[in-house]
Amino acid sequence: MKPSDAIILLKKEGCDERLILHAITVSRLAKKIAEKIESNGYEIDVDFIEVAALLHDLGRSRTHGISHGIEGAAILRKLNMDRYARVCETHIAAGLTREEAKSLGLPEKDYMPQTIEEKVVAHADNLTCGSDVVPIEQTIKRLKETLGCSHPSIKRIKTLNEFITALY
Numbered sequence: 001m002k003p004s005d006a007i008i009l010l011k012k013e014g015c016d017e018r019l020i021l022h023a024i025t026v027s028r029l030a031k032k033i034a035e036k037i038e039s040n041g042y043e044i045d046v047d048f049i050e051v052a053a054l055l056h057d058l059g060r061s062r063t064h065g066i067s068h069g070i071e072g073a074a075i076l077r078k079l080n081m082d083r084y085a086r087v088c089e090t091h092i093a094a095g096l097t098r099e100e101a102k103s104l105g106l107p108e109k110d111y112m113p114q115t116i117e118e119k120v121v122a123h124a125d126n127l128t129c130g131s132d133v134v135p136i137e138q139t140i141k142r143l144k145e146t147l148g149c150s151h152p153s154i155k156r157i158k159t160l161n162e163f164i165t166a167l168y
Helices: 003-012 017-039 046-055 068-078 082-090 098-103 116-126 136-147 152-166
Strands: none
Touching: 003 017, 003 046, 017 046, 017 116, 046 082, 046 116, 068 082, 082 116, 116 152, 136 152
């Protein structure tokens, strides 16, 4: 799939322009991060990341709730795009454990990003607010205000940030 095909799919599924601009911002940032990682000799699928980042919020065409990742994955699985579907499921914060998913009313499953590609998209999304790239500290501050200082997602976002930045 090409980036232009991903944009067409977002529009076809009913994503608004604001969401598409967010997806484009996340995609550009994720691609830039992936290229830095690749230039340091790591094996990473930059083309996949570019498209996956465009599609990460596809489920917001159906809901803006926490289940948007599951909804996007369902749309992509119907299109036999399982690898992209997995990115939708694992991009929220820095992933959700099985227990957290259950407590949020999501299907009981581990939604933690596993591949470097999944991690890069989640990280780029954490660095994006709307169509603006923001420092990780701003994301953490916003989550602390929303979820509380001791929420496990905050530590995971910090850990993911450290992991990704160490690669470039």
